[in-house]
Amino acid sequence: xxxxxxxxxxxxxxxxxxxxxxxxxxxxxxxxxxxxxxxxxxxxxxxxxxxxxxxxxxxxxxxxxxxxxxxxxxxxxxxxxxxxxxxxxxxxxxxxxxxxxxxxxxxxxxxxxxxxxxxxxxxxxxxxxxxxxxxxxxxxxxxxxxxxxxxxxxxxxxxxxxxxxxxxxxxxxxxxxxxxxxxxxxxxxxxxxxxxxxxxxxxxxxxxxxxxxxxxxxxxxxxxxxxxxxxxxxxxxxxxxxxxxxxxxxxxxxxxxxxxxxxxxxxxxxxxxxxxxxxxxxxxxxxxxxxxxxxxxxxxxxxxxxxxxxxxxxxxxxxxxxxxxxxxxxx
Amino acid sequence: xxxxxxxxxxxxxxxxxxxxxxxxxxxxxxxxxxxxxxxxxxxxxxxxxxxxxxxxxxxxxxxxxxxxxxxxxxx
Numbered sequence: 387x388x389x390x391x392x393x394x395x396x397x398x399x400x401x402x403x404x405x406x407x408x409x410x411x412x413x414x415x416x417x418x419x420x421x422x423x424x425x426x427x428x429x430x431x432x433x434x435x436x437x438x439x440x441x442x443x444x445x446x447x448x449x450x451x452x453x454x455x456x457x458x459x460x461x462x463x464x465x466x467x468x469x470x471x472x473x474x475x476x477x478x479x480x481x482x483x484x485x486x487x488x489x490x491x492x493x494x495x496x497x498x499x500x501x502x503x504x505x506x507x508x509x510x511x512x513x514x515x516x517x518x519x520x521x522x523x524x525x526x527x528x529x530x531x532x533x534x535x536x537x538x539x540x541x542x543x544x545x546x547x548x549x550x551x552x553x554x555x556x557x558x559x560x561x562x563x564x565x566x567x568x569x570x571x572x573x574x575x576x577x578x579x580x581x582x583x584x585x586x587x588x589x590x591x592x593x594x595x596x597x598x599x600x601x602x603x604x605x606x607x608x609x610x611x612x613x614x615x616x617x618x619x620x621x622x623x624x625x626x627x628x629x630x631x632x633x634x635x636x637x638x639x640x641x642x643x644x645x646x647x648x649x650x651x652x653x654x655x656x657x658x659x660x661x662x663x664x665x666x667x668x669x670x671x672x673x674x675x676x677x678x679x680x681x682x683x684x685x686x687x688x689x690x691x692x693x694x695x696x697x698x699x700x701x702x703x704x705x706x707x708x709x710x711x712x713x714x715x716x717x
Numbered sequence: 718x719x720x721x722x723x724x725x726x727x728x729x730x731x732x733x734x735x736x737x738x739x740x741x742x743x744x745x746x747x748x749x750x751x752x753x754x755x756x757x758x759x760x761x762x763x764x765x766x767x768x769x770x771x772x773x774x775x776x777x778x779x780x781x782x783x784x785x786x787x788x789x790x791x792x
Contacts, residue, residue, distance in 0.1 A: 410736060498755065
């Protein structure tokens with residue numbers, strides 16, 4: 387999964403939509419604290435500390451949430467089909483959220499899940515607290531009032547079916563949203579609401595891109611022939627002919643598989659040895675749909691499986707999200 | 718008590734719902750406010766002796782949205 391795209395989504399559309407609600411709450415808790423400090427004569431001049439406390443606990447809370455969602459996805463996504471369907475749904479959901487941001491049709495408003503009233507009320511009450519730890523607590527509580535983009539990211543975290551990847555997705559997104567919080571109100575007050583609307587629309591395309599990437603990834607993982615990237619490019623360096631022993635070594639790297647095109651002979655057992663090399667991306671979640679192979683490699687772990695191809699043809703392998711793929715060509 | 722239903726324009730996410738409901742419920746005379754993002758409506762229950770419909774609409778307008786009355790009845 388491309389964490390940079392997720393970070394950028396946070397920086398643009400996520401930051402704005404989250405800021406719309408959480409910025410107001412943050413401002414409110416900061417001013418509540420200020421009143422208290424003025425009364426005690428300990429008033430600080432800036433709001434950096436409460437803002438930092440708010441953002442740090444928010445990051446921790448969402449990273450934990452991502453971890454839980456990823457693990458949850460891993461547990462319920464036992465079957466590969468379930469996982470692919472979830473990724474497909476997450477992608478379509480992101481596209482619906484983006485179409486809502488673009489105001490394409492009122493029907494897309496229903497894609498936005500409204501948090502229950504008792505939760506929003508509790509969060510709002512917290513924002514009025516004068517307690518020293520109020521900003522930090524409020525930051526953590528924002529997990530209960532996700533905006534549309536955050537929900538799309540949470541769906542993506544579930545579909546990653548990996549606790550660490552889920553945590554990374556949420557952390558990248560929330561980190562992306564943080565810079566805007568330091569300029570609460572700046573964008574709207576200096577640049578005006580018009581700019582904000584245009585910015586929001588431009589940023590919606592980042593979400594559409596993410597959605598399409600997710601849907602395409604699901605199609606690749608499913609082995610759909612019309613998906614982009616479903617056939618890896620044959621590269622001289624990545625080309626590997628199986629030796630007579632039919633033992634092939636596939637290096638699992640952060641940016642994919644090397645080699646990603648392997649030729650083997652039919653009716654002879656093939657040993658595929660996966661060597662994890664600092665692979666922290668979803669490449670470590672190795673899948674061969676047609677053989678029912680599903681292995682989540684730990685960094686620097688080695689795993690081998692044996693199969694005997696009975697007929698000539700192409701056997702595709704991909705990561706769980708279809709971002710990286712390769713082909714075993716049986717001749 | 719009186720209950721009115723308002724049509725709201727200018728909401729772009731559920732954050733706005735929270736802003737509107739929170740601000741209205743903090744206002745004296747308003748018993749409850751329940752805004753629906755998808756339908757872009759808000760149901761407000763209030764005591765007409767303490768606050769008027771116009772005042773409620775003005776509060777929503779002051780938050781950057783615009784509200785208009787759809788229906789109103791005594792409850």
